[in-house]
Amino acid sequence: MADALHARSALFGLAPPGRHGRESGPAGLVVREVAGSAIATIAARKGRAEAVMAALAERYGIRPADAPGRLARDGVAFIGAGPRQWIASAEPPAAAGFVRDLRARLAGLAAVADQSDSRVVLRLAGEHVRDVLAKGVPIDLHPDVFPPGATAATLVVHVGVQLSRLDDAETFELMAPRSMAGSFWSWLTASAAEFGYEVTI
16 A cells, blocks of 8 residues: 555655754654545536535535635545635545545536646645745735635745645645646755755655
């Protein structure tokens, strides 16, 4: 199983696990890739948004809002990405068959496009996570402005990403194009080096 996840990892080879940057003190940033994630975009057909939200609530116990925001349960999450549009994601083990199940549940209600192989999902945490992100993210991430569940489609050094805050501990999730993983990682490591960062598996 570990070998399969490594094979799908966008960072494996770019980011060896362990401590990097400043060596003294605790790591200011901790980075983990959610390898093996299943990701899909959902676009409700005209007049069917309510039916889509009801179907998702029945199946996954999550009723996504037709508005910006991230809701999650048992490894499955829905992100409001625009009017009648969502990004759906599932991490292992919930990822198995996730997109196929979405298509079956939403047949006739929405278009479902598999994005699993085109995006990398990172979890960022640590005492200096906002300091690192502030070097490239052009939005206000202060807790009063960007609380848990907040999400935004934004740019990081010209790379389009979906950035979400997951919890009170200031864990952030970042979805980026897999094809831009190298460029994004170069920025992230340079931005985090002064604080020290740790890559975990």
